[in-house]
Amino acid sequence: MVANSQNLHPLDPDEIRKMDAYWRACNYMSAGMIYLRANPLLREPLRPEHIKRRLLGHWGSDPGQSFTWVHLNRLIKKYDLSVLYIAGPGHGAPATLANGFLEGHYSEIYPDRSYNEAGMLRLFQMFSFPGALGSHCTPETPGSIHEGGELGYSLSHGFGAAFDNPDLIVAVMVGDGEAETGPLATSWHGNKFLNPARDGAVLPILHLNGYKIANPTILGRMSDEELEHTFLGFGYVPHFVEGSDPMEMHQAMAAVMEECVLAIREIQSKARKAGATHVERPRWPMIVLRSPKGWTGPKKVHGHKVENFWRAHQVPVLDPQTDPTSLALVEGWLRSYRPEELFDEGGTLIPELQAMAPKGDRRISANPHANGGNLMQPLDLPSFENYGVQIASPAATYESPTGTLATFLCEVMRRNMTNFRVFGPDETASNKLDGVYAASKKVWLETYLPEDVDGTEIALDGRVMEMLSEHTLEGCLEGYTLTGRHGLLNSYEAFIHIIDSMFNQHAKWLEKSKKELGWRASVPSVNLLISSLVWRQDHNGFSHQDPGFLDVVTNKSPEVTGIYLPPDANCLLSVADHCLRSRDYVNVIVADKQPHLVFLDMEAAVKHCTKGIGLWDWASTDKGVEPDVVLACAGDIPTMEAVAAAAILRDKFPDLKVRFVNVVDLFKLMPAAAHPHGLTDADFDTLFTVDKPVIFNFHGYPTLIHKLCYKRRNHENMHVHGYREKGNIDTPMELAILNTIDRFHLCMDVIDRVPELQKTGASVKEWLRDQITESLSHAYSEGIDKPEITNWTWPTQ
């Protein structure tokens, strides 16, 4: 099963000569970026003043990456392939930059770095220079959808990019350092979700570069036998290309890569004849490229091994400015690529080498999918209003918000069967989104059993991806949206923290792309639907209770982040529609799956969600005048408790003027100067008053509201209830009470904060305390469960 084609020699002497020359040009430029601030083509002898003052950059993986790129080029041309390249070792940006420059596309994007000696020099100078270019494949890098600053997501990005792009081959270079991360380690299983009839191909190239920053790599020191077992186990056919002699390696790589491309074509051709619903999971090819770290660089520096060792990770020779031997070493190294043979007088690659690269959109650096916004087709969205819950009056009907959403998503899916996907970590049904299966089931390319017809809901051509790896799903969704398609990931609230770091990285990518890179087209947003919320994880207990993801989100740029807490099913529909239409955001939607009160009919819901924050007249008793107290809330369950509190207050204190405010778009609370969604101070003051107590019932940690509101005039009167990390196996009501977001505690707080009630409210407080005691009563020996929050409706007028 294991292919090994190293005995074949597919390249004729002329082709191998030219390919090696092209590769030398890449390597020359990679090293040049790290070292040179003048004399870019070594027209003069190298002198200390040509060397950058601060040497920064990652050399180690560059030659292996360029080697792969050059061999991809050959096959792109031979078979007219569309190849998206993902640089897992993102630290090796010099390779991507060099290839992009040599293909001419880099200068098309950045005319100031023109395709000549002056442009090359400018690129060299800008590389790893303050205010300029990073040493990773940042958003500024044409051809890149993957920075690689944080390691682990190359393969899942690759699978996401390949989904529904049948003509695309995503060549994913996986670093052997990156391969040690958890997210990468499990993302090999992406092959169980890739349908060869419908999707493109992912060609993983595991680069056994041997070393990380300061250590050998685990995979690099595994034997070929163990590696072969590993990848056969994962369902791939591994092909090994190993060595250090360039000529032998060129022949081996050319043979192996062509074999892989042909295998991919055969798999696809067979599958496409059979059709997407009749494919078998193929054993996709993958390549294990074992080449020296810092290949072709200095072998030894100051007596220490460098090539093929950890010392080649960043800058192989550190002191050429001050040590003449080192300067000579660098010069010798750079001249070993014979730049004078590669570039003409003007600093352009000689024509015979230029001809080695593909043309136009076939250039890897210019692959259209790497700037996927340009390929984006907007979703065909049905009118979400048609999926709303009909209500006769506010707070009288119960409906599951996510269950309602599922009916809408089902139609979204049905209308967009090539550019919309849903992702979930085995929780789509648990989160009551399984209604979407009526349009498309869960994709599954592994074995089927007869019993699967009874509720497993899997299908070869399904469009819902479920895998118990939030990392892989988020990576696929990012890859899918960065290449211009649309999607939504649903997760239990507590466990969305698993991808905190991926969120951070994606938000940073979007911010740079949106704000600073005019050439990057807008891409669909990443939509995260957080369900199975803290307030209904009473039965799962403490480990399942954590609403803190919102805190993480609020640290990222306001221009790429949205947080929505629709109070009911109808508002969720409106919010979901908004998010599916939005671009360049990470939208976080917080909505529970259990049946909850519906407060607003669809018309009111649309109006409310469009404003993002608003006063609910029907739940207020201030009748347009200055209230005694503001009862505010955000989140479906806290809103229900706040509404119930409003009903109690109306009953117990008929003269009390309560203003009821609900927040859907959390960033409305931020100052307008700090967030584009933020209310002006004037609007905020009008809504929340400037001196009345505000009792705020919040879905998450209460301090988040203070974090957003601390600059507001009435902030010191804001008293926020929220999750205070008090939990266990509970009932919903008990959990609410422990954290004081329940109706009773809210009323007690109102009594405590409104001067008038402090005098008259004693007996009501007593009654409230009794309600709390009653709600907390246990009766184990009877085997009787404590009171749930029972169905409850807003009292009729």
Added chain:
Amino acid sequence: MVANSQNLHPLDPDEIRKMDAYWRACNYMSAGMIYLRANPLLREPLRPEHIKRRLLGHWGSDPGQSFTWVHLNRLIKKYDLSVLYIAGPGHGAPATLANGFLEGHYSEIYPDRSYNEAGMLRLFQMFSFPGALGSHCTPETPGSIHEGGELGYSLSHGFGAAFDNPDLIVAVMVGDGEAETGPLATSWHGNKFLNPARDGAVLPILHLNGYKIANPTILGRMSDEELEHTFLGFGYVPHFVEGSDPMEMHQAMAAVMEECVLAIREIQSKARKAGATHVERPRWPMIVLRSPKGWTGPKKVHGHKVENFWRAHQVPVLDPQTDPTSLALVEGWLRSYRPEELFDEGGTLIPELQAMAPKGDRRISANPHANGGNLMQPLDLPSFENYGVQIASPAATYESPTGTLATFLCEVMRRNMTNFRVFGPDETASNKLDGVYAASKKVWLETYLPEDVDGTEIALDGRVMEMLSEHTLEGCLEGYTLTGRHGLLNSYEAFIHIIDSMFNQHAKWLEKSKKELGWRASVPSVNLLISSLVWRQDHNGFSHQDPGFLDVVTNKSPEVTGIYLPPDANCLLSVADHCLRSRDYVNVIVADKQPHLVFLDMEAAVKHCTKGIGLWDWASTDKGVEPDVVLACAGDIPTMEAVAAAAILRDKFPDLKVRFVNVVDLFKLMPAAAHPHGLTDADFDTLFTVDKPVIFNFHGYPTLIHKLCYKRRNHENMHVHGYREKGNIDTPMELAILNTIDRFHLCMDVIDRVPELQKTGASVKEWLRDQITESLSHAYSEGIDKPEITNWTWPTQ
């Protein structure tokens, strides 16, 4: 290489009969927990009122887990083994609870659940009941160090527990759902860090239960051939036990497990003869147990397949209270275990079955390592004061904080060579902690090459674990500390977010253990040293800049979380000493690796860190009277900028009264009522005044300071500078300026906030603006780097 012993029949008829009976008792109890609130031993016919009102709990993996436990018991007795059991499918708590109860240990811990019928009933009633017991292996579960509420960490916890416990076998049941997670997928490589001469053994048992909540599992549907390849690839010898017939399965499991135990003993015996520095990486055995989900439970319910299908995940029969057929089905199922043969009149396991369990500490539920605080040996710590930096005057000497710490940690390591470890994701040297290698290098059990002598710093018996997986390291550190040993993990600041969720879960575990479970002994804290800080990731760029982990930490219970921002090397020593002595905390220490000013001599550092917050006289000009402005700071780099600002202000405005306050212990800022470290309002007001402007220079996101301080009287005068998500490839000074934490912006803010200076400070502001412009100047074409923050010292008096 693959062992398959299913043809062997090691159990004689009597033994197999008794083992199966014991297993039936486990399964009976597991099902009883889920269903019964009365009639616990079915002395009467089952009636609807015996059934719990709300059916909650996870049945699916229980029988397989108990099956494994019963077979472990046999070998514990036969070979006098010490076995720690880790339940990866933590949702299967009924199995752990049942076994703990049957072993008698559960009742020793919880006398109210006595070892008789009444106790059994109480356990049944309390299971998944509000205010009582979870359906995961929560801290309340004797014998557990692993809740499993969030999946993915069983194996890394297992490796951590096994390190330096040579006599321990950690049996880790890995769920096939869990196996899909990234953290689990890479933690198989833990075998590359386990030294058989020095450490205990980890015996992974991959439980191919087949299904998750609503899906087949990826590994469950892989062929045996692929699985065999996978685990051979990972360096294990997989043993398969597959089937559903209990008698055949007992024989197979008995044979395989004994083979594994003997293989472990042989590996260890050979290694211990050779010595820890001469071992070879063994091919450890592991077991693939393919048994039906919900094994022995109902095969079909209402016409739908349940056993061996996803429907067995939680409660197999949902309606026995209301449907007589279902009630009969549940009764028939429960009676199929023949409880009358297993338990005597009093409800105690009959003596011949009791004899099947190990005794005393050998009982898995009572294994001392599962309550590791009882085994804890305090660290032998040298006087950290001896490792301090000598300084002649404040802010005149530069030293790397982490480099200084390394000299101390080296001696800590040297003195504690069996119960202290350091962990890092390939960053220990980069974080300048490599000084610790003088005491012990990095553990590495993979291949060695001749060149490794030149700086790879790996050793078979090393005590620093480096793997590019923050998940695996954190899991190992948690496992190590929960079993009573000490350690420290270092990480780049931005990438510590990768383990946000693990932090959350561990903090929750510690909180429950510490506050509610008197029987759990205190364990050493998890110490997280965060370095390569945002302010010195100028060269790595935006993706490496994220100080938001602190925000995550502040959402967890104050009683188990500490955040320390030592301003210099001497303070870091003091803080590190404190953290290494602390118990039951997650301590986060933020300290950079670059050379920074040393502000305090050791005596002052100790005093300052002991207080956690304090006024620095030498940098202040308020001379004991009410100041015009408070200049506050937290974090090494922000402190340096604040000190520089103080120097500028003293120079430019000799009459200005500046009070300089430095914060080490961030929780000092919280109200005393909200955090045990918090300052009283009186103390806070004394330090920060009640009405003067406070310019606060903070290491992280500025809103965090507001989150902590919003209740303080002078809060509205607090103006916080911190990271505002403005970054790129920069110089340190530019990064500081973009985010306004630099000395110049601080001075400008002081001028803007102090009424007197608003009139007189115009020319100084002009000068400050010039400084900023100068610092931001670029000169690409010259290839000249922009100004770094140059060495700088506090002006002499």
